[in-house]
Amino acid sequence: MHPNRKLLFSICPSGYVVTNEIIDRQESPASGLLPNAPEPPRFRLLISICAAFVAGVGLVALLGWVLGLPVLASLGSGMIPVAPSTAELFVLYAVSLFLRSDQPLPRWKYLAGMSINGAGALIATLLLVLSLLGVRLKAEHLGFLILNAPGVTPTGHMSPVTAFCFLLSSLSYLLSLSSSRNRWKPANIAWWLAWCIIAAGSTLVLAYLYGTPMLYGSAYIPPAALTSLAFMALGAALLALAAPNAWAFRPNVESTARTADTFILIFVLLAGGIVTSGFLYYRNYEIRHRTEVEHQLSAIADLKADELDHWRKERLGDASLFYKNVNFSGLVLRYLQKPEDKDTAQRLRIWLRHVLKGYQYDQVFLLDAGGRELMSVPEDRRPISRHTLLKADEVMRKRQVAFEDFYRNGYDGRIYLAVLVPILDGQDNSRPIGTLVFRIDPKQYFYPFLTRWPMPSGTAETLLVRREGNEAVFLNELRFRKNAALNLRRPLDQKELPAAQAVLGLSGITEGRDYRGVPVMADVRAVPGSPWFLVSRIDISEVYGPTREKLWMTIVLVMALITGSGGGVGLAWRRQRTEFYRMKCETAETLRASEERYRQTIDNMMEGLQIIGFDWRYLYVNDSAAGHGRQTKEELLGRTIMEVYPGIENTEVFAVMRSCMEKRTSHTIENEFIYPDGTGSWFELSIQPVPEGILILSADITERKKKEMEIEEKNAELERFIYTISHDLKSPLVTVKTFLGYLREDLTADDAEKVGKDMGYMRTAAEKMGVLLDELLEMSRVGRMVNPPVQVSFAELVEEALNAVAGNIAEHKVEVRVSDEKITLYGDRPRLVEIWQNLVENAVKFMGDQALPRIEIGVEHYGPGAVFFVRDNGMGIDPRYREKIFGLFDKLDPKSEGTGLGLALVKRIVEMYRGKIRLESEGPGKGTCFRFTLPGAVDKKDKGEGV
């Protein structure tokens, strides 16, 4: 506590005197403070919907596993199901999202959300590492029985992609939980993580939509379709969670958020357009490509079918050379009749060898009508199969050339074809005498021909099938299966098998699964004039191989375009925001400039201005206000008014302030403030309520107040003057009139003595009246008449004064001593003379019974503070009457001469020269000493004051 202030307020109650009236002005109470609006729940609905979706995915998948229907978890057969571990994590994450729906977040929900996501992050990290290492935990199945066929992508395990996404989700969730002051930083990271999750989910879903799901067939487990969808929802929810805090640091969140919504909508529409056109473009490309492949396939099939037909016809042509060939049949007949005829045998052999050689048959047999082998070329081969013998029989019966279709030779286990020609008797051509068998080894020409593909291909092949009962039998060697010829059979009810379709009469391009179970595209048709069906097939994967590349390019392009458009929209948004903030900034700058102007005006204005809060603390003080209290701003700001001015609670000013504070009414008061040094200043205080508390406008009115008080004093003096005149003038009048009455009575009574007395009273009264009027005139001159100021020495002044009262002095035999002072005065000479004149007159008048009356006149100090004195050794004055003697018309001795105006006159003149007059007397009979100063007359520099 400042010692000065303590001192000040020890005198405080008298210091705070409220003198003037209090003007009450009723004012409406200040408008309430702006409420601190909570964050609007703009995304709460979005979060809830997304969380519900995520929870739904998890629950449906778990239900699927519980019921043993993995289809529920996989969104269609042939696709990876959602792993139980993934499903469970989804449910937990959804719960943690639901926990965030409350604003503000209760403590337990905050902790629960944090622990769920913390645990989730740990599990996800563990599974991610294990999955990348190829370790698959049985625990992940959560007790469900999941059997995995070897060699097939195992189900029931979390994909590393899924695990990574879960990790990102946890991070985003935890970062958006931050409640620190700089929470927009983690919130921004959370926001971008959420975008990553959405992007990952979208990419996976897109891949599913385009029919080429990612990671299928790779070493890693692909994420399920449902998982991808769930991640999109989870990402959206996390985005909504992070958004308010990510935007929180920006002023005016509302309008920014609104424009953000618009830009997000634009972005979504753009992205939708890009995805759709990408999809359409890719689809179109795929269809064109497929058509092209179909054309190729058809062309190849056409070629092969024609060639097969041609080949068969050639073989039949070969046969027809011997069929009904009279020469040959004659030769055979001759050989039959004379088998020992070497020449015939030789010629026959030459024929057969010729055929064998020319047409690359495997072996040529000649059988007799009984089916016995007569001759074969080459001879070293194994005997003819039984199968062929049966066929030969049939040929002979029908007497027609016939093909024996693919058969397996019982002796060597190999597959052959054969053309059988019946040899008829030359005469009537009706009797079959034998059969000529051209055996064909398909490996020689046929199979290579079938296998040949006119363009490079990894999977394409042609297969030949025929129907055997309800089965399709594969006739040629297959590309992907050894020993298939005649061994591989497929039932015709396998409708997706292209071979079965072909056998069942289908013709044209078809899709299905081939003998391996692999999806293929095939051209199926019957080979004309044969029991064969031609299947030209190619793996779908090869068909779509180039399109897959195209797909990836499209996806990359689409993602690039989306990113680009996102960037563009983001830039536009940023630009818009920059513009928005620039305008805001400009407005703020203008506002600041004008505020600065107002602040400077208020800071520097002459009137003091202070704002005091409801807790009585100084909120604002301008320079003048601080100066009014002789404090500095720093000493006042932040402290309460009671701290600064202890004891102020008991003052009237404070009562007015409190009234303003509580009743919200305005007041204007005038108050004198006493400083610790005892001096005081007057202030006019306007106290009015403001929203922060009260505002006090103070103006220093000390000068005005001083003048007012002077005027008041003058008025009082005037009043006293008038009163005195009325009283003192009335008094002799009463005397005169009353004694006039007595005079008449006494004259009537003829009482001469009384008449003389009466007249004496009347004369005295009239004289008194005359003196009174003279003095009044003199008195009025003191205030009015102004002689030009002149320089005059002290000696001159005193001499002139003594001359004026010389008669009196001489009469009373008074000794006057004047010290020889070298002091010069400056002022209205006659007035100055009057001072000494009156004082000397007064001294002479009250000399009393003094035997050696003496008056001393002199100066005690020099300079502006010079003290003049007039001392006598007369009767003295009782100290009680020291002030009274200076009063107008106040006399101490009713019997004394004069009206009592003299000393009053002296006092007035002394005061005109800013001096003071004092009477010193030790009491009756001890003499009197008047001491006075005349600073205005002594100080030459102060010429203006001279009157």
Place this chain on the structure above:
Amino acid sequence: MKGEPIVILLVEDDPAHAEIVRRNLEGGRIANRLEHVADGQAALDYLYRRNGFSDPARAPLPGIILLDLRLPKVDGLEVLKTIKSDPDLLRIPVVVLTTSAAEADMARAYDNHANSYLVKPVEYSHFVELMETLGYYWLAWNRRPFTNE
């Protein structure tokens, strides 16, 4: 006390006015004894028997005080104040007799418990009538407790 003349203390600085009062009271039919002092200080000295007023026979306690307001040395109001704040003196009726008809004077006089306020009339006949009435009222009709009991 019965039969003894009532002591009237006249406090008046103007000898002419004192003479007027004296003549009127002498002419009246009520027995009285007028004691005149010329200033406030003398009045107080009289009442407290100081400075030359120590003899009770020469300065008997008055039955009524006629007090002028404007007095040398000690003002009439001061005298009134002193009387009315002294339990021994306050029962003495104090009649203010002055030339002043100023509101402020009257108010101050009554504030200090003056018993009456009279303005000296300018007309002779009025002054005579006033003094007669004053004599009847205050000396004959007015009753008051014994001062010393």
